[in-house]
Amino acid sequence: MQHDIFPFHFALTAVFFSVSSNKLQELRIILLGQKTVGKSATGNTLLHKEVFASSQNEQCQMQDGEVSGRRVTVIDTPGWWQDSSCCTDEIDKEIARGFSLSPAGVHVILLVIPLDLTFRDSQRVTLEDHMNLFHATVWKHAMVLFTYGDKLADKSLEEHIEREHSALRWLIEKCENRYHAINNMKKMDMNQVTELFEKIEEIVAGNSGKLFCPNMNEMHLRFEEMFKRKQLKHWISGSCRAKLSIWSK
Incomplete structure (x- = not known):
């Protein structure tokens, strides 16, 4: 498959490891998900400081800091x-x-899903619509991050996934079985953050150190195409409802 066919590219940024601990010295993370799933609270937990507002944000925000070296x-x-x-x-x-x-790209796309949400086909369709704005290789950099880790109680994360709707298992498979749970009520528990960072390092290693960096111009073309499809869908739906209204009279 020739790479120049696709409109998306990857940043071949050098990946630096700490000689003493053999860990990445820099991580670039982006959080995606529907409203009120705890993305901002998760960002605060990952950075170990309150930098993201908990209210619903209409604009992207980027923050950074030193976390565990x-x-x-x-x-x-x-x-x-x-x-x-x-x-x-x-x-x-x-x-x-x-x-x-992050012009250099991101190491991981964290798809944030609360554990108290039943992830059904409607959520799957919406999430897939947004992910389709990117090239299919976006999934190689994606991981499911469950929030509200306290909701697990005595269950394991694997048990939760197995008992949930098939749409959630579809998502886990799309992310190549990469997932993690975090409890934002326990911000002082850095073990959960360290474990997540280690899983992200595995993703980076699996992608040979490449960061995901979409081509913005091509992505905006996809926006226009998707918007036109939505307009057509709404027009057809409205037309059908109008005809049904006439026939019912």
């Missing part, structure tokens, strides 16, 4: 609506701008 950059993005028909192209464009805040 690493330079960590976190990009928080606006949440999308659960119903894909309510999502606007403005939200998608702002999410795209989030990627542009």
